[in-house]
Amino acid sequence: MAAAPEELSPGGGARSAWKRHIIGALKQRDRRQKASFQDVIEAYSRLLENTGLLWQLTGKIQTELKDPHICHTSRSPRISLLVPSSPESLHAMKEQYQEQVTELQHTGGELAYKIIELNKSLVAKDGKLEEQEVRVSDLDEEVQHLEASRKCLRDLVDLQETENVELKVEYDQVLKWKHQKEEKLRVAVHKGEEILQEMVKKKVQEAVNRNRKNERVKKIRISNEIKKATEKTVNIDMEREEVMTLDLKALSLDIPEPQDSGRTLNRAFRSASATMLSSSKLVETFKEFFDFRKRRVNSMSSQSENVYPKAPLCVASSIPSKAIFVLEAHDSEVNGVKFSPSSKLVATGGADRVIKLWDVMGGRLHNIQNLEGCNSSITSVEFSPSGTQILAASSDKAAHLWSLDGNKSKDTLTGHSDKVTAAKFKSVIHQAVTGSMDRTVKEWDLHKGACLRSIRVPSFCTDVVCSDYFIISGHHDKKIRFWDSRVTRCTQEIPVQGKVTSLNINPEQTQLLSCSRDDTLKVIELRMNNVRQVFRADGFKCGGDLTRAIFSPDGNYAIAGSADGALFVWNVTTGRLERSLQGMHSACVNAVAWSLSGEYVVSIDRKRMVVLWSSF
Amino acid sequence: MEPEPSRLESSLELSLTGSTASLLLPPRSRIFKIIVIGDSNVGKTCLTYRFSSGCFPGHTEATIGVDFRERVLDIDCEKIKIQLWDTAGQERFRKSMVQHYYRNVHAVVFVYDVTNLASFLSLPSWIEECKQHSLTYDVPRILVGNKCDLRDEIQVPIDMAQKFADTQNMPLFETSAKNPNDSDHVEAIFLTLAHKLKCHKPMMLSQPPDNNKVLLQPEQRDDVTCWC
Numbered sequence: 001m002a003a004a005p006e007e008l009s010p011g012g013g014a015r016s017a018w019k020r021h022i023i024g025a026l027k028q029r030d031r032r033q034k035a036s037f038q039d040v041i042e043a044y045s046r047l048l049e050n051t052g053l054l055w056q057l058t059g060k061i062q063t064e065l066k067d068p069h070i071c072h073t074s075r076s077p078r079i080s081l082l083v084p085s086s087p088e089s090l091h092a093m094k095e096q097y098q099e100q101v102t103e104l105q106h107t108g109g110e111l112a113y114k115i116i117e118l119n120k121s122l123v124a125k126d127g128k129l130e131e132q133e134v135r136v137s138d139l140d141e142e143v144q145h146l147e148a149s150r151k152c153l154r155d156l157v158d159l160q161e162t163e164n165v166e167l168k169v170e171y172d173q174v175l176k177w178k179h180q181k182e183e184k185l186r187v188a189v190h191k192g193e194e195i196l197q198e199m200v201k202k203k204v205q206e207a208v209n210r211n212r213k214n215e216r217v218k219k220i221r222i223s224n225e226i227k228k229a230t231e232k233t234v235n236i237d238m239e240r241e242e243v244m245t246l247d248l249k250a251l252s253l254d255i256p257e258p259q260d261s262g263r264t265l266n267r268a269f270r271s272a273s274a275t276m277l278s279s280s281k282l283v284e285t286f287k288e289f290f291d292f293r294k295r296r297v298n299s300m301s302s303q304s305e306n307v308y309p310k311a312p313l314c315v316a317s318s319i320p321s322k323a324i325f326v327l328e329a330h331d332s333e334v335n336g337v338k339f340s341p342s343s344k345l346v347a348t349g350g351a352d353r354v355i356k357l358w359d360v361m362g363g364r365l366h367n368i369q370n371l372e373g374c375n376s377s378i379t380s381v382e383f384s385p386s387g388t389q390i391l392a393a394s395s396d397k398a399a400h401l402w403s404l405d406g407n408k409s410k411d412t413l414t415g416h417s418d419k420v421t422a423a424k425f426k427s428v429i430h431q432a433v434t435g436s437m438d439r440t441v442k443e444w445d446l447h448k449g450a451c452l453r454s455i456r457v458p459s460f461c462t463d464v465v466c467s468d469y470f471i472i473s474g475h476h477d478k479k480i481r482f483w484d485s486r487v488t489r490c491t492q493e494i495p496v497q498g499k500v501t502s503l504n505i506n507p508e509q510t511q512l513l514s515c516s517r518d519d520t521l522k523v524i525e526l527r528m529n530n531v532r533q534v535f536r537a538d539g540f541k542c543g544g545d546l547t548r549a550i551f552s553p554d555g556n557y558a559i560a561g562s563a564d565g566a567l568f569v570w571n572v573t574t575g576r577l578e579r580s581l582q583g584m585h586s587a588c589v590n591a592v593a594w595s596l597s598g599e600y601v602v603s604i605d606r607k608r609m610v611v612l613w614s615s616f
Numbered sequence: 617m618e619p620e621p622s623r624l625e626s627s628l629e630l631s632l633t634g635s636t637a638s639l640l641l642p643p644r645s646r647i648f649k650i651i652v653i654g655d656s657n658v659g660k661t662c663l664t665y666r667f668s669s670g671c672f673p674g675h676t677e678a679t680i681g682v683d684f685r686e687r688v689l690d691i692d693c694e695k696i697k698i699q700l701w702d703t704a705g706q707e708r709f710r711k712s713m714v715q716h717y718y719r720n721v722h723a724v725v726f727v728y729d730v731t732n733l734a735s736f737l738s739l740p741s742w743i744e745e746c747k748q749h750s751l752t753y754d755v756p757r758i759l760v761g762n763k764c765d766l767r768d769e770i771q772v773p774i775d776m777a778q779k780f781a782d783t784q785n786m787p788l789f790e791t792s793a794k795n796p797n798d799s800d801h802v803e804a805i806f807l808t809l810a811h812k813l814k815c816h817k818p819m820m821l822s823q824p825p826d827n828n829k830v831l832l833q834p835e836q837r838d839d840v841t842c843w844c
Contacts, residue, residue: 196680200712203681207701207716210684214647214699214720221646530750 054089317552317598319569320613323584324363327610329356334604335546335590336381336392343595346602348610349378349392355402358610360600365612371402373410379546380422380463380591389446391432393423399434401446413444415451421546422464433471435461441473441483455483457490462546463503465512467526472512474500476545480514480524492529496522502548502591506555511572513558515549517542521558523572535560535570537577543588543606553596561589561603567613584611645688645695648813650806651717653742654727655735656705659762662793663727664702666802672794680709682717689807691814698810718749722813724757728777730790731769736761736777743784756812757786760805765792 334350346365349355355371355378376396383390390402399420401411413423418438425432430446437460443453459477466472470491471483476499482492498518505512511532512524519541523533535558543563551558557578559569565585569578587607594601601613652660656678665673668685683702688695703717704710710717726742728735739759746757759781761772774790781788789805 196709199680200709204713204716206684207682207713210699211716211719214649217647218720529754 317554317557317594318615319552319557319579320567320581320601321579321615322613323581323611324614325365325612326584327365327612328608329358329365329604329610330354330608332377332608333587333590333606334608334610335377335379336548337591337593337602337604337610338381338383339593339595339600339602340383341385341387341596343597343600345383345387346593347381347383347390348602348604349374349381350604350608351377353377353394355381355390355392357404360595360612363612363614365602365610371410373402373412374400376419379420380548382424384425385427389425391423391425393420393434393436395419397436397438399423399432399444401432401449411446411449413442413446413449413451415442415454416440421460421462424464424466426466427468433464433466435464435473437461441471443471457481462500463548465503465505467505467509470526472503472505474503474514474516476500478516480512494524494529494531496520498542499545501542501544501546502550504548504550506551507553508555511551511555513549513551515542515547515560517545521549521560521570523558533570533572533575535568535575535577537562537568537570537580539564539566539580540568544590546590547588548591550592550594552594553598559592559594559601561585561592561605563588565589565605567592567601567603581613584613585609645697646814647697647699648722648810649699649701649720650723650725650809650813651701651703651721652725652727653703653717653746654705655729655732655738655742658705658727658729658732658735659793660705660727661702663760663762663791663802664700666793667698667806668700678706678709679704681713682710689810691807691811694814696810696814698806700806714745715749718746721755723755723809725760725809726757726786727760727762728772730761730764730772730777731766733771736772736780739780754816756809757784758805758809759784759786759788761788761790762793764790765795 329348330350330352332351334348336347336349338347339345340347344360345368346358346360347355348358353372353374353376355374356367357369357371358365359368371390371392374392374394374396375398376394378392378394380393381390382392388403388405390404392400392402394400397414397416397418397420399413401413403409413432413434416434416436416438418436420434420436423432423434426443431452432444432446433441434444435441439457439460441455441457441461441464442451443455444450445452455471457473457475459475459479461473461475463474464471469485471485472480473483474480478496478499480494480496480500480503481490482494483489484491496514496516496518497520498516500514500516502515503512505526510526512526514522514524516522519536521535522531523535524530525532539562540560541563543561547561547563549558549560551572556572557569558572559567561567565587566580566582567585567589568580570576571578585603585605585607587605587609589603589605592601592603599614603611603613605611652664654660661676661679661683662673664683664685665671665676668687679702681704685700685702686697687700688697690696701717701721704713724746726739726746728739730736743757759777761774761777764770774788777790778788791802791805793802
């Protein structure tokens with residue numbers, strides 16, 4: 001407004017005086033008007049500025065409301081600028097700011113607390129860090145040490161390995177050497193074995209040759225002897241008889257030596273001697289020589305009465321094949337059974353203390369007679385060789401003798417102190433032998449009824465048989481003992497494998513059959529005193545302590561009863577089981593008897609049964 | 617391991633001389649086969665050698681199979697040849713030969729070592745083997761205890777041995793093959809045995825007389841010689 005006239009050109013002075021005056025007057029009016037409005041203009045401008053500022057403030061406050069975290073601190077310097085302009089808002093602002101200040105102080109306090117804490121933790125962490133560092137340094141040291149020692153050990157290991165390698169080389173060499181030596185040893189052992197085998201073979205051959213040579217020499221000798229013997233003449237002359245028999249016997253001494261060929265030779269020789277001299281005279285002369293004791297006997301009218309006449313020999317016995325008669329014979333178990341020498345009568349005796357006599361007629365058994373008088377059970381029954389007397393051994397410690405001819409007398413032989421298990425007639429008349437559990441074997445004179453001799457034996461006697469020269473007894477202690485007729489001494493003991501339950505002698509008196517509890521029967525050759533045969537059979541069991549087994553009357557077979565009731569028949573020469581008869585007995589067979597004619601066999605068992613067998 | 621060839625030769629030699637000797641002998645003279653049985657190393661070879669040749673063998677080895685030693689004796693003017701079978705004691709050396717030992721043997725001599733109890737305790741098994749070969753009852757058997765010169769080492773007292781011998785019914789002799797003057801003379805033992813064999817007499821009293829022989833001379837049975 002008032003600025004323009006100054007710039008007009010200064011040259012117009014006189015004309016411009018009034019212009020300058022007008023301009024000056026205008027300027028003064030300008031200044032005067034401006035001065036009155038100057039305050040208002042200044043206040044107006046100030047207001048404009050304030051409103052501008054307030055506008056900005058409100059804008060900022062709005063943004064702060066949306067986002068209170070931003071520019072919190074930056075507000076404070078701006079806020080201090082605005083404090084002097086407007087009081088109401090200033091107050092509010094002041095309050096606000098004071099709130100903010102207290103807030104900030106709070107947070108400052110918190111932060112300061114936090115700072116302290118953080119400082120503490122920082123210190124602690126620093127401490128830990130130091131510790132860790134110390135530890136780390138220690139471990140580092142250790143690691144170094146260990147590394148050093150590891151190195152040392154590794155060196156050692158290497159050293160050992162080299163040594164090992166050397167040793168292994170040595171070992172391999174030694175091993176190889178050992179293998180070689182072992183191989184050599186094996187070869188040498190093998191060779192040694194071979195040589196040994198060869199040597200043994202040679203030795204065997206040599207032994208065989210020697211044995212053969214010995215046999216040859218013996219055969220030559222024996223054939224020479226035989227030639228000599230056959231060339232000798234024998235006189236059948238009464239005076240020279242004894243001498244001749246002696247000579248014959250002297251020559252026959254050497255004969256039994258060869259086991260294989262000798263037996264037939266023996267038989268031939270015997271029959272030759274038997275035919276050359278009459279048999280009864282021979283028997284008599286032998287008896288005269290060997291039986292010294294007979295001379296002491298008072299009653300001796302003639303020589304021929306001293307022995308029983310020889311029983312008829314059985315020509316051939318037939319093995320029974322079937323039972324033809326069965327009978328319940330007694331009231332209790334039957335222990336002994338025998339045929340009479342005439343084959344007509346059978347005597348059975350048992351635990352019912354009676355001996356029953358049966359007649360065998362038409363294939364049946366008829367009870368003829370009963371013999372009583374025993375006080376206890378009967379263990380064995382025996383006929384005299386003449387058939388007129390029966391001798392029974394009994395458990396009442398005595399043996400009983402019945403006479404079957406006219407006078408029907410009865411004798412009792414007492415003297416034993418325990419049960420008598422067997423009683424047999426001797427081949428000399430009027431004499432008998434008994435065996436008992438009191439460990440004695442007694443010889444009796446039947447005329448007087450007195451004991452002639454008592455032999456002490458070491459064990460229970462279960463059976464007794466007599467041959468011409470011996471008494472043979474079987475015992476509990478598994479032995480068979482031979483007693484010589486003249487001397488009270490056991491001349492021979494044959495052991496067997498089980499308790500001896502029975503003995504039986506064959507009619508020719510050459511063999512002895514023994515039955516023992518080990519379920520075997522043994523045939524013993526009496527001259528050689530050796531066991532010739534052993535009989536066994538499947539199913540044959542010796543059932544009791546007094547089970548009796550016998551020879552057949554011709555001596556070819558042996559028969560025995562078994563515990564299950566079967567009868568077994570063996571062939572003596574071959575040793576085979578010929579037959580077994582079963583089905584008739586239901587209990588243990590105690591004894592068997594075979595008739596002298598060879599036809600019948602009677603067996604008895606524990607269940608009181610008597611069975612008659614025949615082969616027809 | 618190989619046996620000395622000299623040992624083999626010596627036994628063959630002896631057997632050869634024996635056989636030639638037997639050829640020279642009249643054929644009627646009897647040969648008695650006596651076998652000597654016992655454990656290994658009891659002295660069977662030394663005993664038989666001592667009897668057959670009169671001296672003690674300095675160096676012996678385990679007998680393989682059997683060795684034969686023979687000697688001819690003159691008993692009652694009869695020439696008797698004693699054929700001693702010195703058998704092997706070790707099982708492996710004798711296993712195929714046992715039946716040949718016992719065939720037709722006339723007498724058996726059981727030998728044990730008095731300084732070795734085990735050899736005495738195995739006698740029952742030898743006797744059992746003998747029994748299994750079914751010798752007849754008149755084959756005399758005798759029991760001999762060897763090495764009795766080693767007095768400090770005796771393990772088998774004489775009473776034990778005598779008791780055993782009695783149960784077996786055999787006469788007992790203690791002797792030494794090395795020092796024959798110790799106890800019973802080896803020579804005497806075999807001579808007695810030979811004598812008994814010749815006369816067919818029993819070795820022990822309780823053995824049976826042969827039924828068909830001795831009965832003819834009853835007075836001889838009273839002549840009992842004491843065996844102790």
